Each structure stands twice: as structure tokens, then as C-alpha cells.
Amino acid sequence: MSRLAVGLVGWGAIGRTVGTALAAGRVPGATLVRVVDNRPLGDALAAPQSSVEEALAHCDVLVEAAGAGFVREWGERVLCAGTDLLVASTGALTDDELAKRLLAAAPGRVHFTGGAVGGLDLLQAARSMGPLTEVLLTTTKLPATLEQPWMDEGLLTRLRTATxxxxVMTGTARDVPAHFPRSTNVAASVALAVGDLDSVRVRVVADQAATRTRHVIEAHGPFGSYRFEVNHLPDPGNPATSQVVPHAVLRGLAALAHSPGRIL
Known part of the structure; x- marks a missing residue:
């Protein structure tokens, strides 16, 4: 079978790790052939830097590692061009209309990664037996990673001085990712597994003493109760991202590279 030609969108904390691993041959069956980033990146890239349009002409799959904005602007065009799209910024899928358009677009296929959270397969299985009656996600991060332009001075002062x-916020998995677009992709991933954005309650907590990013998922239904807790070291270059996220992306690429249903 031909090798999976990969285009990487974004050369930040996630993209550099994914691109370096691909270039080193750590994903058998997959090759990095293009890097898409609007910034001047120099000559130290693992593959030629190009526009999205050029990448579509050379790639079987584009990996989104640039944020939800790329999914909104380019997602449908990528899929309609016949290129698959692996989405890391699952928060983009809290937009119902966008999600419907992406799932309906063809001939490319859209794929998602759970990123920094586990247990999603069990939540999907539990949901298949009947609706879950309660799902709560509590995410705890360093205050500096949660500061947003919409916050007033009172809230910002509380974040910066709290001991x-x-x-910081409580709401549904539909509401919260819109307010924290780079920090709450886990909320969207849990909601996608549960199948209902509005049934997942989300608490965002800032903790100055947090040395790790913590996600606690609690779910209850007629057939059982479930609790998952993960504690991740943040990426030193971008504390809003957990170090494990690019490795989840690499795992997704490995699955695509060896999918018997892949047509090249």
C-alpha cells in the first residue's frame, strides 16, 4: 500500500512534535510532505512550507494543529478537494452547523482525536445503552493559560492574585469552548462521545498551584457510574496544551496509515 502523505497545518507546540516524529519515521506508513503556516519558519522544517492549496494537491490528509479557526475557514474545502482532515481542535465541532457541513462533505473524510482525555470509548458504549443522566467535566489549569480578551478587570485580578x-466559568460543552477556544477541547471531545453538547456540564477552574493540567470526568446513567481523572504535564512552550496531545495526533495518523479502508 502507498504511504500516507501528510500535510501539517501549524508549526507550534503540537505541530513541531508531530512533524519531527513523522520526519524521523516514527509513524510507519506515513510521510510528512508539506507544512502550512503563515509565519516565516526558515529552513529547519521537516518538509517544504506551502499554502493550503498546494498542500491539497500533494497530501492524502491534513492535520489541523493551528486552532479552530482553520477548521471553520478551510474544513469543507479540504474535504471537498478529496483530502482527509484530522482535527485536533475539537472545540470547533461545538458549532452544530459547521459539524453538520463537515460530516456531509465529501469525498474527503473528517477524523477527530481525543487529545488529552481518555475513556471516550467507554462513554460511547454507555451512551449506546441509554442516555446518560449526568456528565460533569472539571478542568483545572494555571490561571495564565485561561486569561481571555472578554474577561473584565475584576476577573483578571482574581485570576492573577488568588491563592x-x-x-472561572461553568456552563455546557456548547458554551464553554466558545469562551476558551484553545483550552477546552477536552469538553468538546467528551460531548462528541456522549452525543449531546448541552447535557455535558463543564467547570473551568484556575489554580496557581497547579503543576499539571487536570481533567476529571464524572458520568452517571441507568447502567452505571464512571469517573476518569487525567493529570498532564503542560507543554513548556505552550502551557495551554498538554504534552500528550501531539502523541494522540500521531496515534491517529498511525491508525489512518494502516486502515484497510484507505484509498489512495
Whole structure:
């Protein structure tokens, strides 16, 4: 079978790790052939830097590692061009209309990665037996990674001076990712597994003493109760991203590279 030609969109904390691993041959059956990034990146890239249009002409799959904005602007065009799209910024899928358009677009296929959270397969299985009656996600991060342009001075001061954990926001998996587009992809991933954005409650907590990013998922239904907790070291170059995320992307690429249904 031909090798999977990969285009990488974004050369940040996620993209550099994914691109370096691909260039080193750590994903058998997959090759990095293009890097898409609007910034001047120099000559140290693992593959030629190009526009999205040029990447579509050379790639079987584009890996989104640039944020939800790329999914909104380019997602449908990528899929309609016949190129698959692996989405890391699952928060983009909290937009129902966008999600419907992406799932309906063809001949390319859209794929998602759970990123920094596990247990999604069990939540999907539990959901298949009947609706879950309660799903709560509590995400705790360093205050600096949660600061947003919409915050008023009062909230920003609380975040910067608090000596104890501060609840920054509570809402549904539809609402919260829109307010924290780079910090709450886990909320979207859980909601996609559960199948209902509005049934997943999300608490975002800032903790100055947090040395790790913590996600706690609690779910209850007629057939059982479930609790998952993950504690990740943040990426030193971008503390809003957990170090494990690019490795989840690489795992997704490995699955695509060896999928018997892949047509090249």
C-alpha cells in the first residue's frame, strides 16, 4: 500500500512534535510532505512550507494543529478537494452547523482525536445503552493559560492574585469552548462521545498551584457510574496544551496509515 502523505497545518507546540516524529519515521506508513503556516519558519522544517492549496494537491490528509479557526475557514474545502482532515481542535465541532457541513462533505473524510482525555470509548458504549443522566467535566489549569480578551478587570485580578483555586466559568460543552477556544477541547471531545453538547456540564477552574493540567470526568446513567481523572504535564512552550496531545495526533495518523479502508 502507498504511504500516507501528510500535510501539517501549524508549526507550534503540537505541530513541531508531530512533524519531527513523522520526519524521523516514527509513524510507519506515513510521510510528512508539506507544512502550512503563515509565519516565516526558515529552513529547519521537516518538509517544504506551502499554502493550503498546494498542500491539497500533494497530501492524502491534513492535520489541523493551528486552532479552530482553520477548521471553520478551510474544513469543507479540504474535504471537498478529496483530502482527509484530522482535527485536533475539537472545540470547533461545538458549532452544530459547521459539524453538520463537515460530516456531509465529501469525498474527503473528517477524523477527530481525543487529545488529552481518555475513556471516550467507554462513554460511547454507555451512551449506546441509554442516555446518560449526568456528565460533569472539571478542568483545572494555571490561571495564565485561561486569561481571555472578554474577561473584565475584576476577573483578571482574581485570576492573577488568588491563592486558592478559582472557578472561572461553568456552563455546557456548547458554551464553554466558545469562551476558551484553545483550552477546552477536552469538553468538546467528551460531548462528541456522549452525543449531546448541552447535557455535558463543564467547570473551568484556575489554580496557581497547579503543576499539571487536570481533567476529571464524572458520568452517571441507568447502567452505571464512571469517573476518569487525567493529570498532564503542560507543554513548556505552550502551557495551554498538554504534552500528550501531539502523541494522540500521531496515534491517529498511525491508525489512518494502516486502515484497510484507505484509498489512495
Amino acid at each position: 486558592a483555586p478559582v472557578e
